[in-house]
Amino acid sequence: MQLLKNIIFDYGNVIFEIDFKKAQKALLDLGITNIEDFFAHKNHNALFDDFETAAITPDEFRKGIRKATGNDEVTDEQIDAAWNSLLIGVPPTIHDTLLKVKAKYRTFLLSNNNVIHYDYIVNYLKNEFGMDDNSSLFEKTYYSQQMYLRKPNVEIFDQVIKENNLDPNETLFIDDSPQHIAGAQKAGLHTLLMDQHPRDLEAFLIKNGIL
DSSP: OTTOOEEEEOOBTTTBEEOHHHHHHHHHHHTOOOHHHHBOSSOBOHHHHHHHTTSSOHHHHHHHHHHHHTOTTOOHHHHHHHHHTTEEEOOTTHHHHHHHHHHHSEEEEEEOOOHHHHHHHHHHHHHHHOOSSSGGGSSEEEEHHHHTOOTTOHHHHHHHHHHTTOOGGGEEEEESOHHHHHHHHHTTOEEEEOOSOGGGHHHHHHHTTOO
16 A cells, blocks of 8 residues: 555454354343343444433443343442453553554544443553553544544544545555445445454555555
């Protein structure tokens, strides 16, 4: 990609390892039975979309989880623990890799996120890496709950492009979800599907001529 000047990174399973199966088990343990319809990588209940676009509050999200379990006695702490079980962590050297990329390109983070996960991640980054957040790794970070939009809607890509005066022909989007890749392509972006574990991010970038 000789004309490549800008890279937009997804977060989950590109940089930060997540495990949908672990979260599915935790939600099953709370009492949610139709788990593949309720929460999976490519399909989920509208409750999650609403939470990721800040259409509902954390308390409303927890209320929705309680309704799905059929058990009003499930506590906030139990729900948060089950929901955050999705989040595994950042493999070693990933942040160094991102700084290498930042030295060569304009880089951005675009993540479907939510208040409960975001707060957990910020606390994790402080405890594990002494970082306040992800802002030092990118020119700018974008989170769905702060934008009131989520991938794969083309509008979220258009907003990042417009705010940063990016030329889509010079911009690459990297994500692990085919549906998000499709949304980015509608916005005119070049795309790469991350099909490896986040620990292999640097090797993935080298293989694709980015580093």
